[in-house]
Amino acid sequence: MSFCPVCKTEYQAGIEQCADCEVTLVETLPAEPAAPAAQPDWVLISTDHDEAEAYVLKGYLESEGIETTLENKSFHIAPVTAETLLNILVHQDQADLARQLLHEKEYLYKCSSCGAYCSLSDKVCSQCGEAIEEEDAEAI
Numbered sequence: 001m002s003f004c005p006v007c008k009t010e011y012q013a014g015i016e017q018c019a020d021c022e023v024t025l026v027e028t029l030p031a032e033p034a035a036p037a038a039q040p041d042w043v044l045i046s047t048d049h050d051e052a053e054a055y056v057l058k059g060y061l062e063s064e065g066i067e068t069t070l071e072n073k074s075f076h077i078a079p080v081t082a083e084t085l086l087n088i089l090v091h092q093d094q095a096d097l098a099r100q101l102l103h104e105k106e107y108l109y110k111c112s113s114c115g116a117y118c119s120l121s122d123k124v125c126s127q128c129g130e131a132i133e134e135e136d137a138e139a140i
Contacts, residue, residue: 003029041092042069045099046108046119047085047126054086057107064101066094 002011002025004018011018011025018025048054054070061068071087090098099117102108108117116127124131 002027005029040067042089043092043095044087044089045095045117046088046102047073047122048088048119049084049086051084051086054088057088057102060105060107061088061090061098061101064097066090066098066101068098 004021005026006021006023058068058070069089073085073087075083111118111125113130114128116125118125122132
């Protein structure tokens with residue numbers, strides 16, 4: 001048996017060229033590529049302006065069994081970094097627990113306007129845009 005490498009049609013022995021594609025037949029078809037592994041649904045739980053703190057939070061969450069990744073969204077203007085922004089992401093099914101843990105450790109606080117969790121370094125709520133007063137952030 002032989003096969004067309006383009007259209008994958010199977011041919012009887014003795015035929016050397018695909019009638020449709022006009023290419024030389026092969027004895028075996030290459031293996032189909034494996035389906036890509038399903039990517040976890042990552043959700044943003046906080047954005048931090050301090051890189052060292054973001055890594056501490058990542059380590060804390062991972063010590064609690066929550067897989068965490070950091071996404072660097074820093075804005076650079078040569079030769080210096082204009083603004084440091086690191087998104088802290090966790091699996092969707094662990095987001096509520098991660099927010100609760102960070103809130104309990106006083107790394108996050110709830111916006112008084114919409115109830116969204118915000119980083120202590122935020123100046124405005126990422127959900128509703130409400131300005132964050134310094135005493136509100138420290139009160140939690």
